[in-house]
Amino acid sequence: MNLGQSNGEILVKKLGLLIGVIIIIGIVFYFILVQPKLEAILLGTGLDQKVAVITLGNNGYQDIELLDIRINGTDEPELAKIQVSETGKGFVISDTFAEEDYNFKEYNSVKIETGTGTKDVEYHSRYGLSIKSDVEIYSVTIIYKYLGKVFEENVSINNFMEK
Template sequence: MRKKHWVTVLILALTFGGVYSFVQFNPPLEIGTLGTAVDNKSVVIGIGNKGFGEVKILKVSINDNEKPSKTKVQVSNALQGFIITDDYNNNESKKYGFKNIEDVSIKADTSPATTYKKLDDGTASKKDTIYGVSVLHSEAINQVIIKYSYFGITINKTVLFN
């Protein structure tokens, strides 16, 4: 009886280890559009999910792991695109679907590469959802670190702005 128990534990450990390794070497979060204001105090990062399940953003930090002044997620459509702004509440910005990070899950099959192909082919529509992490800060933003969860595994993605 003990031998069966150890075999089961070994199989489970190998399965979880394999899934963890696969996710670490093939992270689902994909970066697309990068946009910045002239002074780099406002940036937008187009993101998408090439994985099988939803991605949940846990935290966004900037530069040397600093907390940004404001962070939102734009939930827009492929035909509308993103906006770079320093005011999430003005009439123009409201059209771009700014939401709190904790209220948004990045759906599967929303890869920016797929969206770009649809735009090139002329097959993109308002049904094609796109996501953009929008960050504001009082100083120039040189890098953005997006900490996210995928199937319970935490992953960090760093995006550099020059």
């Protein structure tokens, strides 16, 4: 029962529909992956700027895995750990990472859960990246994986403290 359309016309319509669906899926994935989902905000530094705490949040659809932390471009920090605040009491700026009542973990062992960005929580972030260095910290680069793609988030510390 051919209603006036040849097999070629039907094939062209199906092919056009398939190409349209592929383009729409591509655009959706582009917008999901182009917008970095890690929210990183400087909370504070020590007086000598050799210690810093950066709050972390996730505005995406999947947990974020931290891969590496760099300071001042390419240097490795002396120590880098994640504070996890389950109660919302906040974070401590420390150079020992041994304070009681604060939970420090290896940064690559904690996934930043979805719904923890500042627009999603009523209290401050649940995650605080604590960094210690033997040199003054001017910037922190957080390398992370989201939806299988690697991203970098840079946090500037240059003008945080008045000298």
